[in-house]
Amino acid sequence: MLYASASIFANRPIVSYAPIMVEALIEHQGALFKRKHDGEYHQAVFCPTCEGLTSSLADMLCFYCSRCNWRSEFTGKQLPAVMKDLPDADADG
């Protein structure tokens, strides 16, 4: 029967985001970050409201979404430190 195949998924924890091999949007510090297939993150901040790409003017200001006026809690200058705390794909399993 087909029951044997179910055991493959039995030990798999239920996660709220997509598996590692798929590009995924990870919520962190109130913003969204995009993880690439290789587990690295794009050096970009995405809006948690409309998932649009945001920008930080000269790294001095908070990231801003021109579509819905969302603003991040951190500035462009703080981005490297913020991204350091992102969940590490390598740590999984």
Ligand SMILES: [Zn+2]
């Ligand atoms: Zn937005």
